[in-house]
Amino acid sequence: MTPWKSGRHSSATRRRPRRMFLGFSLACAALLTACGTPSSSSGAPPAETMLPAPVSLPAPSVGLSVGRETVPGEAEPQLPATVVDYQGEQVTITSIERIVSLNGDIAEIIFALGMGDYIVGVDSSATYPPERTKTLPNIGYQRRLSAEGILALNPTLIIGDEAAGPPEVLAQIRAAGVPVAITADPPTLDAPMQKIRFVAQALGIPQRGERLAAQVEAEIARARDLANRISNPPHVLFLYLRGTDVQQVAGSRTPVDVMITAAGGLNAGAEAGIAEFKPLSPEVVVAAQPDVILVLEKGLESVGGVDGLLTIPGLADTPAGKQRHIIALDDLYLLGMGPRTGQALADLAIAFYEIASQENRP
Numbered sequence: 001m002t003p004w005k006s007g008r009h010s011s012a013t014r015r016r017p018r019r020m021f022l023g024f025s026l027a028c029a030a031l032l033t034a035c036g037t038p039s040s041s042s043g044a045p046p047a048e049t050m051l052p053a054p055v056s057l058p059a060p061s062v063g064l065s066v067g068r069e070t071v072p073g074e075a076e077p078q079l080p081a082t083v084v085d086y087q088g089e090q091v092t093i094t095s096i097e098r099i100v101s102l103n104g105d106i107a108e109i110i111f112a113l114g115m116g117d118y119i120v121g122v123d124s125s126a127t128y129p130p131e132r133t134k135t136l137p138n139i140g141y142q143r144r145l146s147a148e149g150i151l152a153l154n155p156t157l158i159i160g161d162e163a164a165g166p167p168e169v170l171a172q173i174r175a176a177g178v179p180v181a182i183t184a185d186p187p188t189l190d191a192p193m194q195k196i197r198f199v200a201q202a203l204g205i206p207q208r209g210e211r212l213a214a215q216v217e218a219e220i221a222r223a224r225d226l227a228n229r230i231s232n233p234p235h236v237l238f239l240y241l242r243g244t245d246v247q248q249v250a251g252s253r254t255p256v257d258v259m260i261t262a263a264g265g266l267n268a269g270a271e272a273g274i275a276e277f278k279p280l281s282p283e284v285v286v287a288a289q290p291d292v293i294l295v296l297e298k299g300l301e302s303v304g305g306v307d308g309l310l311t312i313p314g315l316a317d318t319p320a321g322k323q324r325h326i327i328a329l330d331d332l333y334l335l336g337m338g339p340r341t342g343q344a345l346a347d348l349a350i351a352f353y354e355i356a357s358q359e360n361r362p
């Protein structure tokens, strides 16, 4: 389902010297929530020296640039600007004075383009950059928007991606005469560049968009290059958790499947025959036998951290459970397909590499 699904852990791995990765072990340490505390019955070697046990992921790693907020480019936005939205409709933008962003990834892109000062409202999935998004008026969750709250901000441009809705609300806003520019957001690694170019075009700064897109594309390529050096890809099970009420496994045809695969892992959910999201069950856990469990930070918190996670039936007996190979990442960072996608991929690739190497130890 993705172009990277198979045949990518090739001979390139064996030709590269191991020491290339020594510089990356610190980043990995920051990433793994818990590591190297094998259960007493397990004969696995301790790994404390490599991987201590901090809790979640701070800024990345690997010499890739960290969270840029400005990109030099055109002095002034060129307006009016015209974009073609995801349904093929032309949208003309005459003012970007007051922008409402409907999605977290879109807000992050606007900030990355250096245009954050024009935003007057964000949705609740907009969490990056935290110090800026926190202080902006909130229009609620991207999929459950209401027209009143948005129009009350007197926007001159509403911009979002196809996750924004419901459609009636967007129609209501259009009927009020405010331009609504909605981009496609396919679950592919092209999505970040596609969305960046769309947003930059709508804001009248296409050159800045090209520059940022090229930067992100290069970071993604670099991360995939790291991923391609993993010779024995770990089996990675992604769990979507909201306490004990919602516990789901990601299979094929999910954005996280794209991320796991591109970072050099095998999606254990997909391997267990799951498509999209299915409820977690002991049978799935047994079938999946993950080397790594990947969760969202909020999800891990909702089950009481790593110890709570490992009380979910079956998990403690998997290789991931015995080694406490749990990776927790922020949801917008891991799944947003935004400007930090290359960094997220690199973090995953480094962690997968470290885990794969531990399993090789005598």
Ligand code: ZN
Binding pocket: 103, 104, 105, 106, 161, 163, 185, 336
């Ligand atoms: Zn989105």
